[in-house]
Amino acid sequence: MSAELPPQIQNQIAQLQQLQQQAQALALQRSQLELALNEADQTLAELNKLDDTAVVFKTVGTILVKSNREDVKTDLSEKKETYSVRLKSLERQEERVQTRFKQLQEQLKKALGGGVPQAG
Numbered sequence: 001m002s003a004e005l006p007p008q009i010q011n012q013i014a015q016l017q018q019l020q021q022q023a024q025a026l027a028l029q030r031s032q033l034e035l036a037l038n039e040a041d042q043t044l045a046e047l048n049k050l051d052d053t054a055v056v057f058k059t060v061g062t063i064l065v066k067s068n069r070e071d072v073k074t075d076l077s078e079k080k081e082t083y084s085v086r087l088k089s090l091e092r093q094e095e096r097v098q099t100r101f102k103q104l105q106e107q108l109k110k111a112l113g114g115g116v117p118q119a120g
C-alpha cells in the first residue's frame with residue numbers, strides 16, 4: 001500500500017478520530033451527571049432521616065442559607081429529575097456516536113482491503 005492515502009480515506013480517518021473524541025467527551029459528561037445524581041440521592045436520603053424540627057441549610061453561591069426542609073427536598077427532587085433526563089439524553093447520544101463509529105470503522109476496513117486479519 002502506498003504511503004499516501006486517498007483524500008476520502010483520510011477524511012474518514014479524521015471523522016473516526018472526531019467520533020472517538022466525541023464519545024470520550026460524552027462519557028465524561030455522563031460520569032459527571034451520574035455523580036451529581038448519586039449526590040442528590042444521598043442528600044435526599046439524609047434529609048428524609050431528619051425530623052421535621054431539624055434545621056437545614058442550603059448553599060447559595062458561596063454561602064449557606066437557612067432553609068425550609070421541604071423546600072430543599074423539592075429543589076433536590078427537581079434537580080434529580082433534571083439530571084435523570086439529561087443522563088438519558090447523553091446515553092442516547094453515546095449510542096448514536098458508537099453506532100456511527102462502528103459503521104465508519106467497517107467502511108474503512110472495506111476501503112483498506114479488509115484491514116488486518118484476525119487471529120483465531
